[in-house]
Amino acid sequence: MTDINRDEVTGKPTTGHEWDGIRELNTPLPRWWLLVLYACIVWSIGYWVVYPAWPSLTNYTKGMFGYNSRAELAENLAAAEAAQSQWLSRIDQNSVEAIEGDPELLNFAMAGGRAAFNENCAPCHATGGAGRPGFPVLADDEWIWGGTLADIQQTIQHGIRAADDAETRITDMPRFGIDGLLDRTQVNDVTEFVLSLSGRATDQAAAEAGQQIFADNCAACHGPAGQGLREFGAPNLTDEIWLYGGEKKEVIAQIHNPKMGVMPHWIGRLDSARIKMLTVYVHSLGGGE
Amino acid sequence: MLAGGSKLYADHVKVYPQRIWGKFRSIKWAILAMLLLIYYLVPWIRWDRGPDAPDQAVLIDMAGRRAYFFWIEIWPQEVYYLAGLLILGAFGLFFATSLLGRVWCGFTCPQTVWTDLFMQVERWVEGDRNARIKLDGEPVSLGKSVRKLTKHGIWLLIALATGGAWAMYFDDAPTLLRNFFTGQAGELQYVFVGLFTATTYILAGWAREQVCIYMCPWPRFQAAMFDEHTMLVTYEEWRGEPRGPLKRAAAEDKPQGDCIDCGLCVRVCPTGVDIRQGQQLACIGCGLCVDACNSVMAKINRPLELITYDALSAQADRAAGRPPKRRFIRPRTVVYFVMILAVGIGMLATLSQRARLDVSLLADRAPLFVRLKDGGIQNGYTLKILNMLREPGTFSLEVEGLPGIETRLIGADSSRIAVAPDDVGTFRLLLLVPKGAAPSGSSPITVRVTNLANGEVSIHDATFNAPQQ
Numbered sequence: 001m002t003d004i005n006r007d008e009v010t011g012k013p014t015t016g017h018e019w020d021g022i023r024e025l026n027t028p029l030p031r032w033w034l035l036v037l038y039a040c041i042v043w044s045i046g047y048w049v050v051y052p053a054w055p056s057l058t059n060y061t062k063g064m065f066g067y068n069s070r071a072e073l074a075e076n077l078a079a080a081e082a083a084q085s086q087w088l089s090r091i092d093q094n095s096v097e098a099i100e101g102d103p104e105l106l107n108f109a110m111a112g113g114r115a116a117f118n119e120n121c122a123p124c125h126a127t128g129g130a131g132r133p134g135f136p137v138l139a140d141d142e143w144i145w146g147g148t149l150a151d152i153q154q155t156i157q158h159g160i161r162a163a164d165d166a167e168t169r170i171t172d173m174p175r176f177g178i179d180g181l182l183d184r185t186q187v188n189d190v191t192e193f194v195l196s197l198s199g200r201a202t203d204q205a206a207a208e209a210g211q212q213i214f215a216d217n218c219a220a221c222h223g224p225a226g227q228g229l230r231e232f233g234a235p236n237l238t239d240e241i242w243l244y245g246g247e248k249k250e251v252i253a254q255i256h257n258p259k260m261g262v263m264p265h266w267i268g269r270l271d272s273a274r275i276k277m278l279t280v281y282v283h284s285l286g287g288g289e
Numbered sequence: 290m291l292a293g294g295s296k297l298y299a300d301h302v303k304v305y306p307q308r309i310w311g312k313f314r315s316i317k318w319a320i321l322a323m324l325l326l327i328y329y330l331v332p333w334i335r336w337d338r339g340p341d342a343p344d345q346a347v348l349i350d351m352a353g354r355r356a357y358f359f360w361i362e363i364w365p366q367e368v369y370y371l372a373g374l375l376i377l378g379a380f381g382l383f384f385a386t387s388l389l390g391r392v393w394c395g396f397t398c399p400q401t402v403w404t405d406l407f408m409q410v411e412r413w414v415e416g417d418r419n420a421r422i423k424l425d426g427e428p429v430s431l432g433k434s435v436r437k438l439t440k441h442g443i444w445l446l447i448a449l450a451t452g453g454a455w456a457m458y459f460d461d462a463p464t465l466l467r468n469f470f471t472g473q474a475g476e477l478q479y480v481f482v483g484l485f486t487a488t489t490y491i492l493a494g495w496a497r498e499q500v501c502i503y504m505c506p507w508p509r510f511q512a513a514m515f516d517e518h519t520m521l522v523t524y525e526e527w528r529g530e531p532r533g534p535l536k537r538a539a540a541e542d543k544p545q546g547d548c549i550d551c552g553l554c555v556r557v558c559p560t561g562v563d564i565r566q567g568q569q570l571a572c573i574g575c576g577l578c579v580d581a582c583n584s585v586m587a588k589i590n591r592p593l594e595l596i597t598y599d600a601l602s603a604q605a606d607r608a609a610g611r612p613p614k615r616r617f618i619r620p621r622t623v624v625y626f627v628m629i630l631a632v633g634i635g636m637l638a639t640l641s642q643r644a645r646l647d648v649s650l651l652a653d654r655a656p657l658f659v660r661l662k663d664g665g666i667q668n669g670y671t672l673k674i675l676n677m678l679r680e681p682g683t684f685s686l687e688v689e690g691l692p693g694i695e696t697r698l699i700g701a702d703s704s705r706i707a708v709a710p711d712d713v714g715t716f717r718l719l720l721l722v723p724k725g726a727a728p729s730g731s732s733p734i735t736v737r738v739t740n741l742a743n744g745e746v747s748i749h750d751a752t753f754n755a756p757q758q
Contacts, residue, residue, distance in 0.1 A: 130656035140659040239662035284699040
């Protein structure tokens with residue numbers, strides 16, 4: 001007579017369940033496994049009590065710790081601000097020239113300026129101030145409105161042709177072509193003259209004819225020799241840097257119907273410390289003036 | 290379920306090593322004391338490095354990214370010295386093992402040292418082998434509980450000191466000690482002290498020989514370093530067998546070896562092996578069975594060293610009645626020794642010649658180059674000068690490789706660049722080449738930074754980018 005509750009082959013107890021003569025062995029979960037499961041259940045109850053857990057129709061249970069991840073983020077941001085505050089206040093108290101003269105402040109301003117530049121300026125001026133067609137390269141030595149620290153700071157603060165800033169840098173180049181100030185031949189001649197300033201004219205006779213047109217129409221802003229005038233933001237026409245392109249057709253287009261870039265003012269959008277850091281960073285890109 | 294009811298794992302048989310005195314026990318105590326003193330006291334040695342530098346002789350400063358070893362200061366990029374030390378350690382281990390067998394396991398391994406210490410505490414509190422077996426067999430009582438709690442308490446204290454000392458190699462020892470007990474140490478410090486306290490307590494108190502037999506890879510391949518001339522703990526089977534009790538042999542007048550089968554060699558063994566069965570993985574070569582057997586042989590007036598520390602070849606000679614020959618100079622010991630010498634000399638040479646000035650030059654990715662008003666080409670770089678000396682440095686910068694190349698440093702003068710002691714100076718560097726001087730594409734240039742105080746020079750290769758034509 002065998003024990004009905006014990007399997008003959010393995011010697012293990014059975015559950016007593018039987019299907020078609022097959023009895024199920026009793027293999028309970030290991031005790032340690034069960035204990036871990038119970039411990040997890042107890043833990044989860046504690047978790048519900050102290051952390052946000054259950055949703056209701058309009059709200060959720062807040063938990064005893066009052067934790068929420070948004071508040072934690074705000075805390076971390078505030079801590080980061082506090083960690084930077086002594087640096088930022090030093091930046092604030094010093095002039096941009098003094099910042100560039102102090103290696104410690106310079107390093108901080110370069111890092112802070114790079115971050116601010118990538119967030120605010122790079123969309124137009126490209127990373128590292130590499131520029132895009134129509135948006136000036138900031139890493140070279142051509143400065144339309146001036147490349148000293150003070151000039152750059154002024155430009156960042158008030159922008160260029162910024163609509164809502166009284167102190168913004170502003171000039172207009174007349175639309176010589178479409179407004180009928182010059183006819184097609186005159187535009188062609190003055191273009192040849194402008195190209196001749198950097199030694200690239202293709203038609204010497206036209207260039208000579210253009211000289212007088214230039215003196216009459218352009219020299220007031222661009223200077224008699226075409227060397228440009230910072231006060232009017234009139235670019236130097238004798239060098240190798242062409243904001244809107246140096247090909248003949250591009251120069252013709254610019255005389256016919258000039259493009260004039262717009263840069264927003266940053267006062268009111270960025271605090272003065274960040275503008276100073278940007279100034280120092282931009283000044284360092286190409287060495288400034 | 291495996292067939293026939295066999296199990297995947299051997300049952301743990303608790304080992305109760307018996308106290309023994311003798312030559313090897315004394316050596317073990319001496320080495321244990323020396324190693325523990327080194328471990329616990331080294332963080333407390335002070336070493337003056339001047340202001341703004343830690344005054345701890347041996348310190349790995351993770352936050353400051355420096356490692357200090359007395360007069361040597363290591364920067365993160367010099368971490369290959371650690372690789373050199375590990376190689377030295379490995380060859381040292383191979384050398385000692387091929388010459389002297391498992392001396393590392395038996396005498397100097399931290400697992401052996403701390404287990405030995407914990408066993409000694411156990412003997413003080415619970416008594417020797419028989420008392421401990423008896424105590425473990427008793428039902429729970431006040432006396433048993435007190436003894437057990439005392440033992441575990443002392444173990445935990447030792448473990449805490451061990452974990453704490455570990456953390457002291459990574460932080461200023463006196464500060465850490467004060468902060469630790471006033472609750473002001475960092476979270477990580479508590480975590481790591483807790484971790485090493487727990488591992489010390491578990492490995493030396495509970496796991497013990499299980500670590501050597503099941504966890505450690507070293508016993509499994511160190512036999513590759515052995516040959517017949519390696520010194521090993523071995524049983525002189527040729528004169529020990531046939532073993533048997535002294536009285537029975539006298540009574541029955543049968544041939545009788547020197548081994549009287551008293552079993553003392555097994556009872557003193559910290560890993561519970563029987564050395565008379567020959568070389569085995571679980572034997573850590575500590576020699577306590579030699580002490581045990583000698584104490585018995587002396588009592589019954591038989592020649593000592595029935596269990597002995599000897600080479601297998603010498604044992605074969607003795608068994609055959611020849612005078613034993615020992616060979617310490619063998620191809621493998623010579624090779625290991627030469628390796629140690631080569632790596633050691635190599636490390637010393639590089640350490641004594643190592644640069645205390647390093648330069649890194651990172652070219653701007655955007656823009657790769659800019660064209661200037663006069664048609665010249667300008668490239669921007671981030672220049673870092675690593676002044677690894679503990680004094681302020683003044684450096685000069687020269688760039689060569691292209692005709693007319695000019696140097697501009699933002700916020701510094703390239704003939705007198707100041708860098709703070711033990712610091713990295715970061716500067717923006719602009720290089721200008723006149724129109725037509727830079728060939729199309731990238732050209733190699735050389736940047737040379739000189740420490741004006743001591744003339745040390747660091748030369749760095751870089752490239753200058755110009756438009757493709």
